[in-house]
Structure formats: structure tokens, C-alpha cells
Amino acid sequence: MSKNYLKKNKKESLISKLVNFVLTIFLAFIIGSQMCTAANNNLRIAQVSDAHFSSYEENTSYKLLKHSGELLDDVISQINTSGSYDFVMFTGDLINTPKISELEIFLSHADKLLYSWYAIIGNHDICIDGPLTKEKFISVLGENNSKMKNKKTYYAFTPKRGYRVICLDSIIDYKITTNGEIPQEELNWLKEELNNHPNETLVVATHVPIVEPFSSPNHKLCNNYEVRKLLKSHKNPVIILQGHYHAARITQDDNLLFVSCPSLVTYPNAFRVININTNKKSVKIDVYLKETNLKEVQTHAKIRLMGTQLLYGEESDRNGSYELRREE
Numbered sequence: 001m002s003k004n005y006l007k008k009n010k011k012e013s014l015i016s017k018l019v020n021f022v023l024t025i026f027l028a029f030i031i032g033s034q035m036c037t038a039a040n041n042n043l044r045i046a047q048v049s050d051a052h053f054s055s056y057e058e059n060t061s062y063k064l065l066k067h068s069g070e071l072l073d074d075v076i077s078q079i080n081t082s083g084s085y086d087f088v089m090f091t092g093d094l095i096n097t098p099k100i101s102e103l104e105i106f107l108s109h110a111d112k113l114l115y116s117w118y119a120i121i122g123n124h125d126i127c128i129d130g131p132l133t134k135e136k137f138i139s140v141l142g143e144n145n146s147k148m149k150n151k152k153t154y155y156a157f158t159p160k161r162g163y164r165v166i167c168l169d170s171i172i173d174y175k176i177t178t179n180g181e182i183p184q185e186e187l188n189w190l191k192e193e194l195n196n197h198p199n200e201t202l203v204v205a206t207h208v209p210i211v212e213p214f215s216s217p218n219h220k221l222c223n224n225y226e227v228r229k230l231l232k233s234h235k236n237p238v239i240i241l242q243g244h245y246h247a248a249r250i251t252q253d254d255n256l257l258f259v260s261c262p263s264l265v266t267y268p269n270a271f272r273v274i275n276i277n278t279n280k281k282s283v284k285i286d287v288y289l290k291e292t293n294l295k296e297v298q299t300h301a302k303i304r305l306m307g308t309q310l311l312y313g314e315e316s317d318r319n320g321s322y323e324l325r326r327e328e
Contacts, residue, residue, distance in 0.1 A: 041279065043163050045203065046079045046088045046115075047272035049243035050263035052096040052124060053106040062305045063265045065096055067297045069109065071264045074292050075271050076112050082273075082290075085115045086159050091243035091261060092122025092171075092207030098132040100140060107144045117145070120167045121153050122207040122243065123178055134173055154186050156193055162278050164200040166193055170208035170221060180208030180244075181222040187230065194234050201278045201326075202238040204231065209242035211258040213249035214310060231256055237283040237324035239276060248289055248313040255324050259287055267301040268312050269294070282323050289318035 051072050057065040064071070079088060090110070095102040103125070110117060119141060126134050134153050141148040147157075153169040168190070170180035182190070194202075208221045210228050221227065231238050232254065239257045246263035248270070262270045269292040277284045292298050302308055312318070 041162065041277055043159060043201075043203070043276040043278075044083075044085050045241075045272075045274045045276070046085050047091060047205075047241045047259070047261050047274060048075055048088060048264065049091040049207075049241075049261035049271070050093040050122070050246055050265070051090070051106070052093055052263065052265045053102065053109070054096040055102060055105050057096060059304075062267075062301075063096070063263075064269075064297060064301050064304075065265060067294070068096070068265050070294060071269055071292055071297065072106075072109050073112070074294050075264060075290075076109065078271075078290060078293065080112070080114045087165075088113055088115055088117040089165075089167075089205050089241060090117065090119035091205050091241055092120050093124040093243065093263075094119060094122065096124055096265075098125060098127040098130060100132055100136065103132065103137065103140050104144070107141070111144070116147050118147060118157070118165075118167065118205075120205050120207055121169055121171050123171050123180070126171065126173060128173055128176065134169070134171070154189065162200055163203065163276075164193070164197040165203045165205070166190065168204065168206040170206045178219050179222055180220075182227050187226065190227075191230060194230070198234070199236060201236055201276065201283050202231075202234060203276070204238060204240045206240065207243050209244060209258070209260060210240055211242075211251050211253070213242075213245045213247035213251075213260040213313075216245065219244055228253075228256070235327045237278075237285075237326065239274065239285060241272070241274070247311045249317045250287055250320050250322075252322060252324075257285055257322055257324060262289070262311060264292070265301075266311065267298065267305045267308050269298045269301055278326070280326065282326055285322045285324070287320050287322070 053068045054065040059066045094106050138153050156166045210224050237255050242260045246266045247260050248262050249260040251258040261272045270289050273288040275286040
């Protein structure tokens with residue numbers, strides 16, 4: 001065999017290896033880009049509602065306030081050890097009694113979260129004639145959480161491209177009531193948010209539900225029809241995270257998905273995990289109920305509560321997969 005032939009073969013072999021190497025790098029780049037794109041289309045949220053944290057109160061007939069700190073720490077531990085989250089949302093009633101000192105202790109627990117967290121106001125979080133007003137509530141949160149530097153108790157943010165999170169203040173503070181409402185100024189702001197983000201998938205957080213998990217004349221959103229109609233005007237999917245009723249319920253209304261979350265201090269002592277994946281033509285939402293690991297506390301909570309099924313719901317209220325259409 002000639003030396004020229006061997007040299008030619010060796011040269012072709014080197015060229016072949018170089019081509020294969022370049023192709024491998026190129027394919028890896030393409031696959032990696034696709035994986036990153038898929039990951040960027042996904043939004044993972046932990047929803048924690050009605051923690052009713054108390055550092056000193058005893059249990060009531062159905063709220064295990066004495067265990068509120070343990071239950072909150074257990075949820076935080078579960079969130080920290082169950083994979084990556086884009087953010088954690090507290091949907092109101094962070095504390096049971098509206099005291100600045102109680103809110104500050106709650107925040108010392110929330111600070112243990114490894115992920116960004118946000119909060120909206122609940123009816124237990126403020127008092128009409130006391131020191132913890134709405135303004136003071138949002139101010140204390142802002143002093144302890146760099147993500148919560150809002151001057152108003154309703155606000156919005158963009159966690160990643162393609163998503164907009166709208167946080168509502170549904171609490172009445174001009175009279176003593178457990179009903180709620182969205183005042184006209186806030187409705188105007190909400191309409192502006194919808195107009196400014198027509199193509200985004202929306203996540204709306206509200207303490208008082210827009211769609212009730214069950215009927216309650218003393219806990220309802222007084223202008224729920226107006227708010228619901230406004231949200232339905234958004235041509236793309238809207239996922240609404242709700243609290244207040246301490247109940248697990250999932251309701252779909254065309255392009256709206258209402259996710260009600262139980263309380264930490266009443267049975268089933270649980271929180272929510274919501275996975276949202278936005279594609280070109282649809283949005284897929286997987287909703288899960290995550291119960292406390294403190295099983296003795298949970299059993300105690302169940303014994304103290306009549307009508308547990310009303311709060312625990314059906315299996316379809318606890319876990320479900322949904323697909324909502326998208327429009328260009």
C-alpha cells in the first residue's frame with residue numbers, strides 16, 4: 001500500500017472526525033435550545049393560603065392556631081425540598097390577629113423559603129381602627145422582602161416572558177365584614193393590565209374568591225360578576241388563585257381556571273402546586289394538593305371539623321390537569 005494512499009486516508013479520517021464533532025456540537029446546541037425554550041415556557045408556583053399564623057393563641061373549635069408555626073414550617077420545608085419554583089404566592093390571611101409583631105414573626109418564617117415569594121392581603125391581616133392598616137401591612141412586607149416594594153396593596157409583576165401575575169386587594173376596610181369587593185379604582189387598573197398584556201398567560205391572585213368554592217353570603221366577593229366579566233374579556237388563559245374559604249375546589253369557566261386553596265390551620269392542612277406550560281395554541285395546567293407531613297396534627301384537625309368533605313373536596317378538586325386555548 002502506498003504512502004500517499006495512507007496519508008490521504010488519514011487526512012480524510014481527520015476531516016470526518018472534525019465534521020462529526022461539529023455536527024455533534026450543533027445538534028447539542030439545538031437540543032439544548034429546545035430544552036431551554038420548553039423550560040422557559042413553564043411556570044411553577046406554590047400557593048399557600050390562610051396560614052393564620054399565631055405565636056400565642058390556643059386552638060379554636062376548628063383552627064389549630066397553636067400548631068400554626070409548625071404547619072407553616074412544614075410547608076416551607078416541603079417547598080424547599082421539592083424542586084425548583086418560580087415563586088411562592090401567599091393568598092391572604094398570613095396571620096390570625098392583625099398585629100405588627102405577629103406579621104414580623106410570620107415573616108421570619110417566610111424568610112426561610114429558598115424561592116422568591118409574594119403575598120396579598122387577607123381580612124385577618126388588617127384592622128380598621130388599629131395599627132395594622134393596609135398601608136402598614138404592605139410597608140412591613142416591603143421592609144422585609146425586596147420583591148414587595150409596592151406602595152399599593154394591589155400590584156403586578158412579570159415572573160418570566162409570556163406570563164403576567166396580577167395581585168388583587170379584595171378586602172373591605174371601611175366597615176367590619178368578611179365579604180370582599182374590588183373597588184372601581186382597582187377595577188380600572190385591572191382593565192389597564194389586561195389591555196397592556198393581551199398575549200400573556202395571566203395568573204391572578206385574590207383572597208376573596210371570584211367564584212365561590214361553596215355558597216357563603218358572609219364571605220363572598222360583592223362585585224364578583226363584574227370582575228369575572230372583565231377577566232373573561234382577556235382572550236388568553238387566566239388562572240385565578242383564591243383563598244378565604246379554606247376549601248379545595250377547582251372550577252373551569254371557558255378560558256378561566258379558578259383554583260381555591262385550603263388553609264394550613266384547618267383540615268386538610270394543605271397547600272397547592274401549580275404547573276403551567278404555555279404553548280403556541282394552548283396552556284396546560286397541572287394542579288396538585290400537597291398535604292402536611294404532620295399527620296397527627298392533621299388527624300386532630302379532621303376530628304375537630306364537621307363536614308370535612310366540604311373543605312377536602314372531590315379528587316378532581318384536589319388534583320387535575322386542564323388545557324385552555326390560546327389565541328395569537
